[in-house]
Amino acid sequence: MxxxxxxxxxxxxxxxxxxxxxxxxxxxxxxxxxxxxxxxxxSTVRTRQQIADKLAAMGFAAAIEDVYCCSNAAARFARESGYWQVYVIGARALRAEMTAQGVPLTEQIAAADALVVGHDPEWHLELFGGYTLAHDAAFVACNRDMTYPAADGRRLPGCGVVVERVERAVGRRANVVVGxxxxxxxxxxxxxxxxxxxxxxxxxxxxxxxxxxxxxxxxxxxxxxxxxxxxxxxxxxxxxxxxxxxxx
Ligand SMILES: [Mg+2]
CATH class of the missing domain: 3.40.50.1000 (HAD superfamily/HAD-like)
Structure with a gap:
């Protein structure tokens, strides 16, 4: 039981x-x-609270403490790891969770001691190159899911596609997966x-x-x-x- x-x-x-x-x-x-x-x-594109709200709107009994999601887990992981300059690629929700955990963010990837990659549904141009990530910086992937299901039965590209693209840009594999x-x-x-x-x-x-x-x-x-x-x-x-x- x-x-x-x-x-x-x-x-x-x-x-x-x-x-x-x-x-x-x-x-x-x-x-x-x-x-x-x-x-x-x-999920990395919604905060823990947004997922609880989405579930509640559908009729599920859901409070924030019932939800475990990659956006929040990655932020907790970053805080516990003591990263002090995190460069985030991903949705606004991922940044919001980082900030809520008190994780310092940087806009300069070359200065980052950790790169955290979540799903980026907007496919920002930055995904296509121009990265210099310090060799000793952590590279954290929220997850490596290649697809997720869409309402019409198709499968859409997931976080793993973004992670692979960034791996190619920085020239190495993510060394941590959170999800x-x-x-x-x-x-x-x-x-x-x-x-x-x-x-x-x-x-x-x-x-x-x-x-x-x-x-x-x-x-x-x-x-x-x-x-x-x-x-x-x-x-x-x-x-x-x-x-x-x-x-x-
Ligand atoms: Mg599933």
């Missing part, structure tokens, strides 16, 4: 601005069972709320991020795989979110 359920968001509870059918009900059912519901997303499949956000949950990984059921739609994180951390996991469900190492596989009730 687990004490908490950590739901992935994109493609799991919602797509675009639309809650997926039955998702609000399943989350409500978990809460009525006394399970702590957490929202665990690699799934890294386990840092599960560590934050344990530190903040006291739920060890083994107590948290991770529910997601992506084996390479959601399930891989759970596997690394030793958390139980459920992969929601649709009708093409096949067996996956380290996770229970269910056809749809509605089947979650049978697992718990």
């Amino acid at each position: 687990v004490s908490a359920v950590a739901f992935d968001l994109d493609g799991m509870l919602y797509v675009g601005e639309q809650a997926l059918p039955g998702a609000v009900e399943v989350v409500g059912w978990c809460r009525r069972r006394g399970l702590r519901v957490l929202y665990l997303t690699n 799934k499949p890294a386990t840092y956000m599960l560590e934050l949950i344990e530190r903040d709320l006291g739920f060890a990984a083994a107590d948290v059921l991770v529910v997601g739609d992506m084996e390479e991020s959601d399930i891989a994180m759970a596997r690394r951390a030793g958390a139980p996991a459920a992969l929601v795989a649709g009708e093409s469900a096949v067996e996956v190492e380290g996770a229970m596989v269910i056809e749809s979110l509605a089947k979650l009730e049978e697992l718990l």
Whole structure:
């Protein structure tokens, strides 16, 4: 038995601005069972508060402390690492989280002791070159997701595409990844709320991020795989979110 359920968001509870059918009900059912519901997303384009607000507008019970997202986690990571001049490539939300954590930012990449890269939906021209990153500066990728699901069923380029572009520009690989499949956000949950990984059921739609994180951390996991469900190492596989009730 687990004490908490950590739901992935994109493609799991919602797509675009639309809650997926039955998702609000399943989350409500978990809460009525006394399970702590957490929202665990690699999103870097919204702040923790903005994600809580988005969920609440769709009918999910969500407060800021229920949300673990890459924008906030990257900022906490930067603060804990003691970076003193961070150059950020990404959305306004990522900068806002950095500032809220008291992380000093710089507009001069050459002066930075850390480069933090999140998704940049506007594809700023700076992505195409002209970087000089100090050889001893940290290079932190929020995540390496190559795509995310759009409302019309297409998949759009994700944070990983931006990270790859910046890696090419600076001539080296990111040396830290904050988001799934890294386990840092599960560590934050344990530190903040006291739920060890083994107590948290991770529910997601992506084996390479959601399930891989759970596997690394030793958390139980459920992969929601649709009708093409096949067996996956380290996770229970269910056809749809509605089947979650049978697992718990
Ligand atoms: Mg997903």
